[in-house]
Amino acid sequence: MITHQEKTIQNVIKLFDGMYKYEVYDILQKIEELLLNFASPIQFKEIKQAIETRFKKEPITAVDSYGYCYLDDECQYMKIYKIKSCFPIFLGGESTYFTTTIHQELTPYTTDDLQEAFMGTHLEIVLQHFLKHTNPKNRNPKTKRLLLLEYLDQIDPENIPTLK
Numbered sequence: 001m002i003t004h005q006e007k008t009i010q011n012v013i014k015l016f017d018g019m020y021k022y023e024v025y026d027i028l029q030k031i032e033e034l035l036l037n038f039a040s041p042i043q044f045k046e047i048k049q050a051i052e053t054r055f056k057k058e059p060i061t062a063v064d065s066y067g068y069c070y071l072d073d074e075c076q077y078m079k080i081y082k083i084k085s086c087f088p089i090f091l092g093g094e095s096t097y098f099t100t101t102i103h104q105e106l107t108p109y110t111t112d113d114l115q116e117a118f119m120g121t122h123l124e125i126v127l128q129h130f131l132k133h134t135n136p137k138n139r140n141p142k143t144k145r146l147l148l149l150e151y152l153d154q155i156d157p158e159n160i161p162t163l164k
Helices: 004-015 021-035 044-054 111-118 124-133 147-153
Strands: 061-064 067-074 078-085 094-100
Touching (some): 078 147
Antiparallel strands (some): 061 067, 067 078
16 A cells, blocks of 8 residues: 555656656755755745745846747756747747857757857767757657757766767
8 A cells, every 4th residue: 555655756756757867856956955944834835936036047038029038948058048929829929049158149949050059069069960860849748848958968068979
């Protein structure tokens, strides 16, 4: 027979389905650090407010009178932004852009622009290999995260492959 605590653990672990272990460890560490400052019993409203103030993403920025830009996701090598306009999506209502640590300007999220942005960097070969086999707009069906970001998250900056 499964205890209440074991059922709770199962429900939490379901939320991690499809994620890499290091991502789960990072989340668990953030949860542990967050809970240090709260008394028992846990009050979700207090924790939600603490999360919103502590882990704030970059704010939404107005692009023009017809739309706004917001940070959608990021990894150690790049940030993904969405520009959303008042127009329906099929009329160009939402576009995806990216920035890198080297190129800070918003660049359309296309295969050619990604290759150009990483040209001459230590990630050029890795990115070419990825783009040869995968569309950069593909997402992980479980986490809904761009496969490119998941792929780049796996790369250790200290151990980059080189051409021989």
